[in-house]
Amino acid sequence: MRLEPQEFHRIAKAVREYAGITLLDSKMALVQARLAKRLRALGMSEFGSYCQLIEGRGEDALHERQELITAITTNVTRFYREPHHFDLLRSRILPPLLEHARKGGRVRLWSAGCSTGEEPYTIALTLLELLPEAGRYDVKILASDLDRAVLATASRGIYPERALEAVPGPLRRTHFDPVPGEGEPCFAIGSTPRALISFRQLNLTLPLPMKGMFDVIFCRNVVIYFDAETELSVWKAFSERMSPGSWLFVGHSERVNTLALPMFQSDGVTSYRRV
Ligand SMILES: C[S@@+](CC[C@H](N)C(=O)[O-])C[C@H]1O[C@@H](n2cnc3c(N)ncnc32)[C@H](O)[C@@H]1O
Incomplete structure (x- = not known):
């Protein structure tokens, strides 16, 4: 199954329009390799029919555009990834926010591009370390992603034991339950951290x-796929949902252009921080 340059450009156009992701010509072989499996699953033998499908207007086209993004992006994530962010959250950011919550205030955190859930669950565990009864207050975490398949895994909250290596022992014992019969040893996130999170x-x-404001936004390792203009529009949209002093975390290879x-x-x- 060969991907012709003209078909690659049609796919790249759909990806740019749907997800703001730029596919340079150098990615043609990668796209061909990643999509070949998808075409076989759909029973298609050439990329021309696939282009027609993703360019359509109906539910099928929308669904397939999501599958396309899933095929070409990576969902790699980990518990406590880039741990310095969680150190800052624990030591500097959460104490005043949780004090505010204890006095009846509203606290909102957002994991934007949460993939399979390790990031929002790490936020929840960090929060529960400081305020084990956080569920009694108006403290909530929104976890969102473009990809419905990773969101389903996130919401299920079951991880192999090896994925929990970075989770401190006491938190692992308190907030994870062994799941029987999953082949390799697996653990399910407990109901206390789970109840703090809404998936969307x-x-x-x-x-x-959404209309509400956020105190902390994690958007890490997501905009790496976006072109410069789309990236800027995402930071701008966040700034409109953040009050002065609130925090934005980005991935290790990402930067917010503070001049722009x-x-x-x-x-x-x-x-x-939002000025
Ligand atoms: C590499 S994962 C990052 C997960 C987590 N934030 C972390 O740093 O470990 C990138 C996620 O961004 C999501 N993504 C890509 N484009 C997106 C878009 N336009 N809107 C929302 N999520 C998007 C992908 O589906 C993927 O799950």
Whole structure:
């Protein structure tokens, strides 16, 4: 099954329009390799029919555009990935926010591009370390992703034991339960951290549907796929949902251009505050 340059450009156009992701010509072999399996699953023998499918307007086309993004992006994530962010959250950011919650205030955190859930669950565990009864207060974590398949895994919250290596022992014992009969030893996230999180499918390149403000946004290792213009529009949209002093975390290879966006000020390694 051969992908012709003209078909690659049709696929690249759909990916750019749907998810703000730029596929350079150098990615043609990668796209061919990743999509060949998808075409076989659909019973298609050439990329021309696939292009027609993703360019359509109906539910099938929408579903397939999501499958396409799943095939070409990576969902790699880990518990306590880039641990310095969670150290900062624990030592500096959460104490005043949780004090606010104890007095009846509202606290909102968002894992934007949460993949299979390790990031929002790590946020929940960090929060519960400081305030074990967080569920009694108005403290909530939104976990969103474009990809419904990873969101289903996130919401299920079952992980192999080896994925929990970075989770501190006491938190592992308190907040994970062994799951019988899953082949290799697996653990399910407990109901206390789970209850703090709502999962929602959201495309960050479209206007944000929610109206409330956030105190902390994690958007790590997501905009690496976006072109510069789309990336800027995502940071701008976040800034409109953040009050002065609130925090934005980005991935290790990402930066917010504070010259273009003076509403963000760098504070720490790949962390920013809303001015
Ligand atoms: C590499 S994972 C990052 C997971 C986690 N934030 C971390 O740093 O470990 C990137 C995630 O971004 C999601 N993503 C890509 N484009 C997106 C978009 N336009 N809107 C929302 N999520 C998107 C992908 O589906 C994927 O799950």
